[in-house]
Amino acid sequence: MDDDSGTLPPRQDFSGWFNDILWRAEIMDVRYPVKGLYVWYPYGFAIRKFVYNRLRELLDRDHQETLFPLLIPEQEFMKEAEHIKGFEDEVYWVTHGGTTPLDVKLALRPTSETAIYPMYALWLRSHADLPMKYYQIVNTFRYETKQTRPLIRLREITSFMESHTVHATWDEAEAQCEYELGLTKEFYDGLCIPVTISKRPDWDKFPGADYTIAVDAIMPNGKTLQIGTVHHLGTHFSKTFGIQYEDKDGKAQLANQTCYGISERSIAALISMHGDDKGLILPPAVAPVQAVIVPITIGKRHEDVLAAATKLEADLKAAGFRVKMDTRDMRPGAKYYWWELRGVPLRLELGPRDIDAGKVMAVKRTGEKTSLERATIIDGITTVFAEITEAIRARAEEHTKSHLCAVDSTDALNTALNEGKVAVVHWCRERGCGDAIEEKANSSILGTEVRSPYVDASDGKCIICGKPGRATLVGRTY
RNA sequence: GGGGCAGUAGGGUAGCCUGGUCCAUCCUAGAGCGUUUGGGACGCUUUGACGGCGGUUCGAAUCCGCCCUGCCCCA
Numbered sequence: 001m002d003d004d005s006g007t008l009p010p011r012q013d014f015s016g017w018f019n020d021i022l023w024r025a026e027i028m029d030v031r032y033p034v035k036g037l038y039v040w041y042p043y044g045f046a047i048r049k050f051v052y053n054r055l056r057e058l059l060d061r062d063h064q065e066t067l068f069p070l071l072i073p074e075q076e077f078m079k080e081a082e083h084i085k086g087f088e089d090e091v092y093w094v095t096h097g098g099t100t101p102l103d104v105k106l107a108l109r110p111t112s113e114t115a116i117y118p119m120y121a122l123w124l125r126s127h128a129d130l131p132m133k134y135y136q137i138v139n140t141f142r143y144e145t146k147q148t149r150p151l152i153r154l155r156e157i158t159s160f161m162e163s164h165t166v167h168a169t170w171d172e173a174e175a176q177c178e179y180e181l182g183l184t185k186e187f188y189d190g191l192c193i194p195v196t197i198s199k200r201p202d203w204d205k206f207p208g209a210d211y212t213i214a215v216d217a218i219m220p221n222g223k224t225l226q227i228g229t230v231h232h233l234g235t236h237f238s239k240t241f242g243i244q245y246e247d248k249d250g251k252a253q254l255a256n257q258t259c260y261g262i263s264e265r266s267i268a269a270l271i272s273m274h275g276d277d278k279g280l281i282l283p284p285a286v287a288p289v290q291a292v293i294v295p296i297t298i299g300k301r302h303e304d305v306l307a308a309a310t311k312l313e314a315d316l317k318a319a320g321f322r323v324k325m326d327t328r329d330m331r332p333g334a335k336y337y338w339w340e341l342r343g344v345p346l347r348l349e350l351g352p353r354d355i356d357a358g359k360v361m362a363v364k365r366t367g368e369k370t371s372l373e374r375a376t377i378i379d380g381i382t383t384v385f386a387e388i389t390e391a392i393r394a395r396a397e398e399h400t401k402s403h404l405c406a407v408d409s410t411d412a413l414n415t416a417l418n419e420g421k422v423a424v425v426h427w428c429r430e431r432g433c434g435d436a437i438e439e440k441a442n443s444s445i446l447g448t449e450v451r452s453p454y455v456d457a458s459d460g461k462c463i464i465c466g467k468p469g470r471a472t473l474v475g476r477t478y
Numbered sequence: 479g480g481g482g483c484a485g486u487a488g489g490g491u492a493g494c495c496u497g498g499u500c501c502a503u504c505c506u507a508g509a510g511c512g513u514u515u516g517g518g519a520c521g522c523u524u525u526g527a528c529g530g531c532g533g534u535u536c537g538a539a540u541c542c543g544c545c546c547u548g549c550c551c552c553a
Contacts, residue, residue: 007505015549015550019548023489033530033546035546145479146479294516298515298516330518330519331514332518333515333517333518333519334518335517351516439553442552
């Protein structure tokens with residue numbers, strides 16, 4: 001029927017849209033023949049590269065990058081009781097070297113605490129060594145039993161940034177958690193992704209943490225996606241792994257630790273949050289191609305136009321923009337759709353009319369068409385990029401704002417969630433009431449101590465028992 | 479954790495119940511030639527498939543078993 005809109009499903013069918021855009025825009029190929037493992041296409045990997053470059057820049061302000069091994073010996077992995085309980089059903093084990101059974105089984109890291117902390121115990125001697133702030137970006141393996149999804153629920157997480165810090169005191173570690181939340185917010189702000197931050201309930205915290213603060217994004221269908229977590233580990237791990245330092249008085253002290261993580265779910269959020277019926281919309285900051293030049297070559301001015309476009313491309317590249325000139329033998333319209341699908345934020349059209357007028361036609365992926373002066377094109381594009389970024393951000397903020405609402409009963413909660421919203425309720429923080437909230441509305445408690453400009457975090461009566469309660473985010477999660 | 483649907487060429491589908499043939503079919507798919515080119519051009523030629531393993535059978539995309547993978551729904 002509407003065969004001119006391509007076959008990308010509309011955004012209302014978010015699940016269909018997401019599955020389809022991954023291969024149409026050449027981000028991930030799901031056809032790798034092992035469950036939960038997917039292949040990055042070059043274009044998807046280029047997006048990943050620019051996103052992770054930003055992440056590295058942020059972390060390198062304060063952390064140092066490092067790299068630990070993939071394999072963890074069983075006895076180290078089994079040291080911390082809570083941690084084991086949290087991960088034992090999800091661990092892949094290496095049991096053989098060739099045909100020889102191994103004396104000591106080796107775990108493929110599901111996360112790297114038990115790989116890193118024995119080394120931290122060796123590295124840490126004195127209070128003068130503190131704080132230690134290292135991170136790595138690695139793949140991790142989890143034998144997920146729930147349905148796997150590309151970028152969202154994987155058996156091999158390919159892009160796991162995990163930071164592990166060590167501090168003298170609990171308070172310093174807490175301050176580090178706050179700092180890391182700030183980094184996370186800044187990171188997502190750069191991707192124009194609004195987030196809600198909240199403290200996970202105790203039963204949902206990281207295995208072996210004092211507390212977990214999570215960062216969630218609200219997807220187009222109203223489901224929430226956890227896209228970052230910060231954990232205060234207290235001294236749980238320093239006890240088991242013997243991470244101690246001598247204080248100024250020469251006395252041995254247990255260290256306090258934090259860890260936090262961000263994965264390719266950040267890419268899932270990026271492509272989900274900003275897309276439309278035509279495809280991806282990438283913020284200029286992370287778009288592998290920030291602007292595409294489409295020369296409109298007709299008749300005998302073919303050479304003229306091509307020369308002008310080549311010059312334009314060279315000028316823009318020299319100015320540091322990531323541009324691509326599309327000289328393929330296709331009709332201009334077909335090229336427009338092709339680049340729109342891939343989310344390129346700006347299209348520059350250059351034809352005989354524009355050359356004569358000293359202009360370049362600039363079409364924003366967010367929908368607006370403007371004519372830029374060729375003479376001042378660098379400034380013009382810089383301005384346009386800022387406008388595009390703002391438009392993308394504003395749209396995402398509006399989405400997030402409109403998908404949050406306060407409710408004061410389980411019926412209202414159910415209604416809100418069924419409408420695809422994330423709700424704010426009051427909850428007394430008792431497990432029983434928490435379970436009741438989750439069961440009655442088929443939902444998950446995301447957390448308390450909510451931080452979001454769109455959430456009123458003041459106290460109120462628990463919607464189950466009526467006792468004093470705290471503002472709490474409740475949603476349906478990925 | 480439970481249930482369901484599905485896997486046929488790059489993508490989308492038919493065929494399966496009721497096993498057999500000569501050509502599967504459509505496309506924004508691949509290769510090629512020509513005409514085209516300011517919002518998805520067209521003509522012609524051509525390439526290419528039954529998820530895997532095993533079983534039944536003279537003969538399997540089709541029936542049976544096991545496995546793998548994907549997707550949807552519910553908890």
